[in-house]
Amino acid sequence: MERRAKKQQGEKIIYILAFTLVISVMSATMFNIVLPDIAEQFQLSIAQVSWVTSGYLLVYAIGTVIYGKLADTYRLKNVLTFGWVLLALGSMFGLIAQTYWMVLLGRIIQAAGAAVIPAVASIIPVRYYPEEQRGRALGIAMTGMSIGSALGPVVAALVVSSLHWRWLFFMPILTLIALPYYRKFLKDESVKAGRIDWIGGGLLVGAAALLLLAITYEAWLAVIGCLALFVLFVLRIREAAEPFVPLGLIRNKGYSLGLTLAFLATGIGYSLFFLTPQLLSQVHHLDSGTAGFVMMPAAVIAAILGRRGGKLADVKGIPFLFFSASAMLLLCFGFMSSFAEQSPAIIAGFLIFGVVGQSFLYMALSNQISRTMAKEQIGIGMGLLAMSNFMAGAVSASLYGKIVDHGSSMRWNPMITEPNAFVYSNLYLVLGIMHVCILGLYRFKLGRLVRDHIAVKG
Known part of the structure; x- marks a missing residue:
């Protein structure tokens, strides 16, 4: 009842x-x-x-x-x-x-x-x-x-x-x-009785803020400050009676590995939203409004298929959704690397695979990460996941921006002939290879934890 x-x-x-x-x-x-x-x-x-x-x-x-x-x-x-x-x-x-x-x-x-x-x-x-x-x-x-x-x-x-x-x-x-x-x-x-470790929380918040500032403005002083606060944060959670982040959560291999994979996957997937408008501007010479309309079909299809993706995890299992999402992302990166100079309409079609795949991937990882925590850790655990996603977006945007500004005189994909498209084609190719590595980590590490969890529940 x-x-x-x-x-x-x-x-x-x-x-x-x-x-x-x-x-x-x-x-x-x-x-x-x-x-x-x-x-x-x-x-x-x-x-x-x-x-x-x-x-x-x-x-x-x-x-x-x-x-x-x-x-x-x-x-x-x-x-x-x-x-x-x-x-x-x-x-x-x-x-x-x-x-x-x-x-x-x-x-x-x-x-x-x-x-x-x-x-x-x-x-x-x-x-x-x-x-x-x-x-x-x-x-x-x-x-x-x-x-x-x-x-x-x-x-x-x-x-x-x-x-x-x-x-x-x-x-x-x-x-x-x-x-x-x-x-x-x-x-x-x-609600759980107890106090909030505001000192530990302040140290974590300060470290995250300095990291974002260091990435945005290339400030080495902020990097040093970030490392110092993070060390103090680690010392704090080891000594505090009720630490801001429970030590057991950090030591939880399933949670830590899932959080790491989510950070990497979000950073890779963010390329679709950050690089594509620049590709459409620099290679296809579209204004920002038109570029937005090129990207809209992918977002609309992702919205339509959102519920179906969630049901796949419930019916077929989390690994099935993860591998299906990865297949779509790899197709997208392969197509974008090979056809970056083709018409915007073709790029709009390729983006559907990537945006839907990234949406499904986030569902799979969020679902799995939520299963690795005790009930009393859900709030802080999912909060850290949300924060890591924003951090991944900030880090990757800075890196992608610097790479695009530097440009490339080499092409790693022989199907590309337009020099302005070389850097984008190369980036999409590298990101596809990086996602294969994430796929391997999930298959041999986190995926095993999923199967063990299901076996225990059964």
Whole structure:
């Protein structure tokens, strides 16, 4: 009876979560296209206004792990409400901003509140769905993310064409529609008594922030600071009575290996979203708006197939979904490496394999990682997963940008003849080979843990 009631609650919440993710993902990406407008209005350089996005990413990444930890100690509905209050305050502040520092502060406050959404999106499928049905729940959540990715550039273009760019701050306020439903349907679960190790949390947050700053601005002083704080963090979790990150979670081989594979896979998959617009611009000479429409079909197909991918994990098993996703990604990287100079319409078709494959891959790894943790570790464990994904995106974007800026005079794929396409073709080829290595690690390491887990449950 309790299991049935929990499932009914999950069914109601998961669709509300999907709606929330649509708005959240749209809001996180829309400001990218208005950076030139902000720079022009406040007489700043693009590098200066880039803090509107990099500052958001920084706070968003470290906020997910903090909310994940809070969800282990406080009721999830209260954690969510606190985050949404911050989100609304940041949005209202940004709407009335008249100076650049107000715009930046509004965006940072927004991020501090919005970070609760990816944290909750990782926790709800785990808490409200049994393992054999968790894939479907993750699939619905990924559908929301895919729809948000597809609509973000289009909605931003429509808003900017008819209103001032400042109205982009209004979009996240729409998520407040969902708050009463979360308050109603999220159960009043028992919470764990204890204190939060804010010193350990501060050390982890500081290390993550310095790492992102080091990557973004190539600051060696930030690298040294990051390493120092990380060493202090490790010492702290070994000595604290109730560490911010439980030592048992770090020593959990299944969790640690899954987190590592997720970080690598996210970094590789991020190339599809970061490199493709530059390829379409530099090789095919498309403007940003047209490039967005070329990438839209892949996001739409990923949204349509999201639930099906989740069901595959439940019916066929997590390894089946992982290998299917890997096959699609390898096809995409092979095609992109060989036909990077072909028409944008052909590239749009190839991207479908890659974006759908990356979506399925994330479902598979998230599902598996969620099964390696004790119940009381779900919040911090899934929060760390969300943070690692943002960190992977930041690291890979910096690396890809530097490689593209350097260019290449050599072609490793003989099917490419356009010199401007050499660097992209070479990158896609290398990334495909790297994914084969991830496939091997999963097959011989993490996949074995999946089979052992299923055997124990059976």
